[in-house]
């Protein structure tokens with residue numbers, strides 16, 4: 255789980271996803287959007303990467319972690335209920351995609367473990383508000 259760490263752009267989530275990819279390609283030399291999913295402040299979800307893609311969102315864990323980012327700065331602010339619900343739905347969808355992939359490959363399925371970026375790398379992301387959402391997913 256990530257947050258953007260700055261206030262929402264006031265754009266549809268598809269534009270937020272496109273701009274995020276453009277900035278990371280230009281400034282970091284990354285191949286695309288770092289997050290698999292973005293929960294927009296417009297209360298919509300964008301799928302930005304195939305779940306099987308090892309995108310650049312959490313150093314040292316990009317091969318096993320699916321990255322979901324909430325647009326906005328939740329360093330000291332709670333994520334509003336509707337956005338939190340969308341994160342929950344995204345989590346269930348990602349688990350289902352993994353279950354399907356494991357079934358096709360004939361390997362044992364284990365549920366994805368919700369985690370905040372700060373639990374995997376030295377960062378403040380996704381803020382106190384984002385971590386509340388992570389704890390709700392684990393409950």
Ligand SMILES: [Zn+2]
Pocket residue numbers: 255256257311371377379380
């Ligand atoms: Zn992050």
